[in-house]
Amino acid sequence: MNWTWFHKLASPPHAYRIAARLIPWFACPAGILIAAGLYGGLVLAPADYQQGDGFRIVYVHAPSAWLSMQVYATMAAAAAVGLIWRIKLAHAVAAASAPIGASFTFLALVTGAVWGKPMWGTWWVWDARLTSELILLFLYAGVMALRASIEDRDRADRAAAVLAIVGVVNLPIIHYSVYWWNTLHQPATLTKLGKPSMAGDMLWPLLAMLLGFTLYYAAVLLVRLRGEILRRERDAAWLGTEVAR
Amino acid sequence: MAATSAFQAACHAYRRDLVLAFRHWGQVAQPLVFFVIVATLFPLALGPQLGELREIAGGALWVAALLASLLGVELLFRADHADGTLEQMLLCGQPLAVLVLAKGLAHWTVCGLPLVLLSPLVAAGLGAPTAANGTLVASLALGTGILSALGAIGSALTLGLRRGSLLLGLLVLPLAMPALIFGARAVDLAVHGDSARGPLLLLSAMLVLAMTLAPPAVAAALRISAE
Amino acid sequence: MLAGVSLTLAAAQCLHVLGANGSGKTTLLRVITGLVTPEQGRVEWNGQPTAANRDAWHASFSYLAHSDGLKPELTARENLAFEVGLRRPLVEGETEEALREVGLAAERDQPAGFLSAGQRRRLAVARVLLAAVPLWILDEPFTNLDAAGTTLVAALIGRHLDAGGAAIIAAHQPPAIPGHAPWRLELA
Numbered sequence: 001m002n003w004t005w006f007h008k009l010a011s012p013p014h015a016y017r018i019a020a021r022l023i024p025w026f027a028c029p030a031g032i033l034i035a036a037g038l039y040g041g042l043v044l045a046p047a048d049y050q051q052g053d054g055f056r057i058v059y060v061h062a063p064s065a066w067l068s069m070q071v072y073a074t075m076a077a078a079a080a081v082g083l084i085w086r087i088k089l090a091h092a093v094a095a096a097s098a099p100i101g102a103s104f105t106f107l108a109l110v111t112g113a114v115w116g117k118p119m120w121g122t123w124w125v126w127d128a129r130l131t132s133e134l135i136l137l138f139l140y141a142g143v144m145a146l147r148a149s150i151e152d153r154d155r156a157d158r159a160a161a162v163l164a165i166v167g168v169v170n171l172p173i174i175h176y177s178v179y180w181w182n183t184l185h186q187p188a189t190l191t192k193l194g195k196p197s198m199a200g201d202m203l204w205p206l207l208a209m210l211l212g213f214t215l216y217y218a219a220v221l222l223v224r225l226r227g228e229i230l231r232r233e234r235d236a237a238w239l240g241t242e243v244a245r
Numbered sequence: 246m247a248a249t250s251a252f253q254a255a256c257h258a259y260r261r262d263l264v265l266a267f268r269h270w271g272q273v274a275q276p277l278v279f280f281v282i283v284a285t286l287f288p289l290a291l292g293p294q295l296g297e298l299r300e301i302a303g304g305a306l307w308v309a310a311l312l313a314s315l316l317g318v319e320l321l322f323r324a325d326h327a328d329g330t331l332e333q334m335l336l337c338g339q340p341l342a343v344l345v346l347a348k349g350l351a352h353w354t355v356c357g358l359p360l361v362l363l364s365p366l367v368a369a370g371l372g373a374p375t376a377a378n379g380t381l382v383a384s385l386a387l388g389t390g391i392l393s394a395l396g397a398i399g400s401a402l403t404l405g406l407r408r409g410s411l412l413l414g415l416l417v418l419p420l421a422m423p424a425l426i427f428g429a430r431a432v433d434l435a436v437h438g439d440s441a442r443g444p445l446l447l448l449s450a451m452l453v454l455a456m457t458l459a460p461p462a463v464a465a466a467l468r469i470s471a472e
Numbered sequence: 473m474l475a476g477v478s479l480t481l482a483a484a485q486c487l488h489v490l491g492a493n494g495s496g497k498t499t500l501l502r503v504i505t506g507l508v509t510p511e512q513g514r515v516e517w518n519g520q521p522t523a524a525n526r527d528a529w530h531a532s533f534s535y536l537a538h539s540d541g542l543k544p545e546l547t548a549r550e551n552l553a554f555e556v557g558l559r560r561p562l563v564e565g566e567t568e569e570a571l572r573e574v575g576l577a578a579e580r581d582q583p584a585g586f587l588s589a590g591q592r593r594r595l596a597v598a599r600v601l602l603a604a605v606p607l608w609i610l611d612e613p614f615t616n617l618d619a620a621g622t623t624l625v626a627a628l629i630g631r632h633l634d635a636g637g638a639a640i641i642a643a644h645q646p647p648a649i650p651g652h653a654p655w656r657l658e659l660a
Contacts, residue, residue, distance in 0.1 A: 146402060163416060166398055166462055181426045249560055269545065328540075328543060328544065329538075330555070332535075335507065336505060338559055339527065
């Protein structure tokens, strides 16, 4: 199999140019889908009979939570590729993804709190999913802090990669433990930020938001990736001709 | 010329670390004292009623053990890194993961085991009945092992960094949360007279996982930090 | 940092790496040992790339770094026994022999932390000697050594080369090794 296309992709100048061309292809559909999803969820969908209009926050909360985990998995996968095959671009992808994932996690936490307030009167509950998201935020913070604390870029990339992989292995364990801990200490009826069972009209905006968020992540990743490449290749020769274009 | 087998090298490394620890009594005792101090914070913060303290004894003991282990894990690689012996260990031709496991075991023998043995005393101070001691010791024995393994990963990643200790906490504590959940639960069950078999088995599983996966991760992290 | 460096070393040969401070002597040695992985290029031992079997490569050389690699709390003898014992089982009396060779027989049971800088350097050289490996990679071995110590270490290197070993030495001054003229590699 001819791997030259892969090696081409992994070279920073090519990645830089290809990323620039791909961004609109992700950003536009993302914008459309998110707009459609928001309209569908906030305006069109009928109010839930149990939770009233308060449940609508799920259209932002659920996709954020889903993305927060997807991005972590992607970051860990990119880190593993960078570590095993020593491809610098993979490390750049991991570095670019971390703050995006952390933002999604933070958004999930905030929307979770906003959801909780009208439901149970408090801004925070130690619900299984929210607690999981909080721990995930700590894991993101750890990876970003480790990368920032090491001056040598190569060492920083590889140390953060090891940490990301250790984190991704731990993630299922943390999830299960927190879920078990939550069911143990609280009666089942009380706090569950469960999605109300969804009929068709309520479901499609959710899927639209999910897909929209994913494409949004891809678009923002490409933008940040270009920034990462610029930062890492600061002294490279190809950059001079590129910028002159 | 015959070479030392990996197992013999591991025994060697284990013995060396024990000898070094015994010549440094003061350093080794610090995490232990820290454990007692943190445990003492709870009665001071929450009130002296043993009845009330009993309710939080499991959690308090485990949090204290967690923080003390975090402090103790510094001893694992820091000194070796500073005087250059860690580098020599990377170059001695023996599988690094095996040596790391040996060092980890030595560290646990010196830091974890005393903590485990001291815990019934501290637990009594928090109102736990003596009947709970068996489960307490078992859970902490497993738990300090898990914490040593996770701490080793964090320590290897933050080797030589300024304010590495603070970063170490940030990295290791989230990973240790599952162990905390089950360990504290086990002690809690025992304090109330119930069987803690479930959580203890889960802790054992986590320990096995940690002992299998941590040494290669630590070895990789050490090689990265040595560059 | 380093670019376009290429070298080959055979048995009984000695290579002297020299260059100004910061020219990359230590980095080159660390790349050879495998502590640092080069972005391009590779290291080969007996025709095989060292990256393929790292442990076997590590067993073939002994590295003397800038730092002595000694535990200050352990005695001179214990330091040797523990460090070399990781590589190969030591026979009774070998550590004493090695200490005698570097002139530290009297300091056998002194903790390494109480030795002078020159004595610690000689102890580190004793560790290299005791490892009994074909290749010695020495980074500034003559640091902190007085004239007698320098002659001693140079003589030991000479003996190692006579026995068919090889050595790579990074040093500011050309090492005066009896009976051998080292190849020179100058880093810009």
